[in-house]
Every structure is written in structure tokens, then in C-alpha cells.
Amino acid sequence: MSKKHLNLLVPQWQGSGQDDSIYHGAFALLENYLSDADLTQAAITDQPISPVKHDILGYDEILTQLKQVNEILQRDRPAAIFTIGGGCDADLGAMAYLNSIADGTMALLYIDAHGDLNTPQSSNSKLFYGMSLRALLGDSDEEIVRNLASTITPEQLIMCANRALDVEEERYIREEGIVSLSVKDIENDPHIAAKSLLEKGCSSVYIHIDLDALEPKEFSYAPVPEPDGLKVQPFIEMLQAVTKQCRVIGLGLLEYSGTKDSPKLNVIEKIVDIGLGL
Numbered sequence: 043m044s045k046k047h048l049n050l051l052v053p054q055w056q057g058s059g060q061d062d063s064i065y066h067g068a069f070a071l072l073e074n075y076l077s078d079a080d081l082t083q084a085a086i087t088d089q090p091i092s093p094v095k096h097d098i099l100g101y102d103e104i105l106t107q108l109k110q111v112n113e114i115l116q117r118d119r120p121a122a123i124f125t126i127g128g129g130c131d132a133d134l135g136a137m138a139y140l141n142s143i144a145d146g147t148m149a150l151l152y153i154d155a156h157g158d159l160n161t162p163q164s165s166n167s168k169l170f171y172g173m174s175l176r177a178l179l180g181d182s183d184e185e186i187v188r189n190l191a192s193t194i195t196p197e198q199l200i201m202c203a204n205r206a207l208d209v210e211e212e213r214y215i216r217e218e219g220i221v222s223l224s225v226k227d228i229e230n231d232p233h234i235a236a237k238s239l240l241e242k243g244c245s246s247v248y249i250h251i252d253l254d255a256l257e258p259k260e261f262s263y264a265p266v267p268e269p270d271g272l273k274v275q276p277f278i279e280m281l282q283a284v285t286k287q288c289r290v291i292g293l294g295l296l297e298y299s300g301t302k303d304s305p306k307l308n309v310i311e312k313i314v315d316i317g318l319g320l
Contacts, residue, residue, distance in 0.1 A: 046120065046121050046122065047122045047124070048082060048114075048118055048120035048122070048123050048124070049079050049080060049081040049123075049126070049317070049318065050081070050082050050084065050111070050114065050123055050124065050136060051072060051081055051082070051083040051084065051125075051128075052068075052084045052086065052107075052111060052125055052126070052127050052128045052132040052133065052135075052136075053065045053069060053083075053084075053127065053128045053132070054084075054086050054104070054107055054127060054128040054132040055086070055128060055129055056091050056092075056099070056100030056103045056104055056129075056170070057100065057104060057129045057130075057131040057132075057169055057170035057171035057172075057174065058129045058169060058171050058265065058266075059091070059099060059100075059167070059169050060091065061265055063299040064127065064128055064129050064265055064296075064297055064298065064299060065086070065128070066301065067263070067265075067297075067298040067301075068126055068127055068128045068132075068298065069302075070298065070300050070301050070302045070304065071126055071295065071300075071310070074300075074304070074306055075306070075314045076126065076318075081126075082114060082118070084107060084110055084111050084114060085107075085110060086107055087103055091103065096183045096185075097162030097163055098168060098170050098173070098183060098186075099167075099169055099170065100170065101170075101183070104186070105186060105189065108134065108135050108190075109189055111135035111136070112135055112139070112189060112191065115135065115191070121143070121291065122140075122290075122291045122292060122320035123136045123139070123140060123291075123292045123293075123320070124293050124295070124317030124320055125293070125295070125296075126294075126295050126296075126317075127294065127295065127296040127297070127298075128296060129171040129296060129297060130154060130158060130171050130250070130252040130294075130296045130297050131158075131170050131174035132294070132296055133292075133294030133296065134174050134177060134178060134190070135190070135191070136248075136294065137150065137178055137194075137248050137250065137292065138178060138190035138192050138193065139191040139192075140246070140248055140291050140292045141191070141192045141194055141198075141248070142191040142192035144245055144246050144291070146192060146194070146195075146198075147244050147246065148194070148198065148244060148247065148248055148291065148292075149198050149199075149242050149244035149246070149247045149248070149288075150178075150194060150198055150199050150247075150248050150250065151202060151235055151239065151247055151248070151249045151284060152175060152199060152200065152201050152202065152250045153249065153250060153252065153255045153272075154201070154202070154203065154204055154250065154251075154252035154254065154255050155203060155205055155252065155254040155255050155266070155267075155268040155271060156172065156204060156206050156211075156252070156266070156268070157172075157175070157201070157204050157206075157207045157208065157211035157212075157214075157215065158172055158173065158175035158176065158211075159173075159175050159176045159179075159207075159208075159210070159211040159214050159215070160172050160173045160176060160208060160210055160211060161173060161176055161181055161182060161210070162182060162183055164208070164210040166208075172208075175199075176214070178190065178194055179193060179194055179196065179199075180193035180194075196220050197242070198242070199220050199221070200220075200221045200222075200223065200238050200242070201215070201220060201221065201223065202222075202223045202228060202235060202272075202280075203223070203224070203225050203255040203271065203272045204222065204255075205224070205225060205270060205271070206268045221238055223235060225271060225272050228272060228276055228277070228280055229272065229273060229276045232276045232277075232279035233279075233280075234280075235280050235283065235284055236283040236284045236286075236287045236288060239284065240287060240288065245289065246288075246289045246290070246291040247284065247288045247291065247292075248290070248292035248293070248294075249281070249284065249290060249292070249293045249294070249316075250293075250296070251293065251294060251295055251296060252264075252296050252297045253295075253296065253297045253298055254268055254297055255271060255272050255277070256271050256274060256277060257270070257272060257273050257274070258271060260274045261274060261307070261309065263298055263299050263300035263307075264297050264298070264299060265299040274308075274309045277309065278309060278312050281312065281313070281316060285316055290320060291320065292320070293313070293316055293317045293320060295310075295313050295314070295317060
């Protein structure tokens with residue numbers, strides 16, 4: 043069976059430790075913004091998190107849930123995926139799968155206040171959501187990497203709005219020559235991400251959105267807010283430029299801590315429209 047488009051709910055929360063607000067936030071997104079969407083849900087446990095194993099808290103659940111997402115993707119074989127999370131590690135399987143069907147020619151626009159570039163060994167917290175991008179780059183627990191449909195190279199990656207980096211993450215970005223667009227870069231020119239993607243010449247693009255990239259004074263529903271974030275209007279303009287000029291095959295909407303009673307926000311509606319329209 044093959045689907046051209048898949049809306050995939052992955053309310054994975056264990057990568058953030060004991061904070062399950064993003065688990066409930068994923069269902070709030072579903073209720074408030076996606077109630078009429080045709081959607082496939084991954085079975086994510088809400089039971090107490092397992093202890094650290096292989097330097098990763100919740101390792102057993104994270105690996106089991108990654109395998110289950112892989113089963114869904116291999117069954118449906120979508121050409122485009124809109125992933126609704128969950129933590130910022132919730133779209134790891136989708137990114138790896140889409141890169142595999144693009145034969146490793148997919149660019150990744152990674153919009154996040156944090157780097158997510160620790161290894162299990164370099165992480166002080168042992169929280170997987172701070173390691174997920176590094177895993178996609180092939181540098182993580184062997185069994186997790188083995189269960190990724192593909193890995194990417196640093197040349198495929200463009201990071202946006204990260205401003206809370208650990209020493210290891212800063213080293214990796216610098217030594218690997220990863221393109222990193224600051225909040226100021228984007229606010230000065232919301233088209234800069236699209237231009238950078240086009241310069242890479244990749245056949246397709248995945249957009250990963252961790253909502254903590256946004257300025258917390260304008261968006262207050264991210265569980266790990268960081269000051270001096272990206273203002274909502276240039277963020278929307280950046281997304282519009284990328285979707286207009288590039289072939290977007292995947293999008294992740296992640297790290298929402300609102301509830302079903304939270305007000306509906308234009309910025310979330312814009313992201314959802316892009317995701318549903320892939």
C-alpha cells in the first residue's frame with residue numbers, strides 16, 4: 043500500500059524526561075487544529091519512563107516507538123509526511139525515511155532554539171531530545187542508528203534560530219561547517235533560509251519546527267522557552283518563502299505545551315496548513 047501524503051501523530055514525550063506536557067500538547071494540537079484531518083497515530087505509551095540505558099533516559103520506549111513508526115512508514119510508503127509531536131525527537135523516523143526515498147538528497151531545515159546535537163556520551167542530562175539530530179547524522183547508540191532508514195550528512199543541514207547550545211554542539215557545528223542562520227539573520231531577511239536551501243541544490247526539503255525557536259514573549263506554549271527568539275511574523279515569512287521556492291516533502295510540528303483550552307493561534311494554523319498541504 044502506498045499513500046502520497048501521511049499525517050502522522052507521534053506524541054513521544056520520553057525524550058524530554060519526566061515532563062509529559064508535550065504528550066498532552068500533541069493531542070491538544072489534534073483537537074484544536076486537526077480534528078477533521080485524516081491522521082495515523084503511533085502508539086506512544088504514557089506509562090512511567092524507563093531508567094537510563096546506553097546513556098539515554100527512556101531508551102526502551104524510544105527504541106520501541108521508533109520501530110513502530112518505521113512499521114507505519116514501511117506499510118504506507120508515503121511520499122510526503124506531516125508529523126505532529128510530541129518532543130523534537132518525534133519526527134526522527136520520518137526524517138530518516140524521507141531522506142531514504144530521496145536517495146540522500148534531501149535538505150533539512152532545522153528550526154530550533156537548541157542544537158539537539160549531543161551524543162549519548164556528551165549529554166549531561168541523558169535526555170534523547172537533545173541528541174536526536176546527532177542521531178540522524180549517524181552518531182548515537184548503534185541500535186537506534188540501525189533502526190533509522192537513512193542518516194544525513196552535515197552538508198544537508200541548515201540550522202535556524204538556535205541560541206542555547208552546549209559546548210559539544212558548538213564544536214560540532216563549527217568543525218563540520220554546518221550552515222547556521224541566527225535569529226538576526228532571519229529577521230533581517232526572511233528569505234535567507236530559502237536562498238540557502240537553493241544554494242545547496244538538494245532535490246527536496248524537510249522542515250523541522252521546534253516551537254521554542256519562537257520568541258517567548260510572542261509565543262508562550264513551548265515547554266523549554268529561550269529568550270531572544272524568532273518573532274512570529276518573520277518566522278511565517280521564512281516558511282512561506284521556503285514552501286514557495288523549494289519542494290517540501292516533510293514537516294514536523296513539535297514541542298507544543300498548550301492545552302485544549304489554549305487560544306487558537308495564527309502561527310500554528312499557518313504551520314498546519316503547510317503540513318496538510320504537502
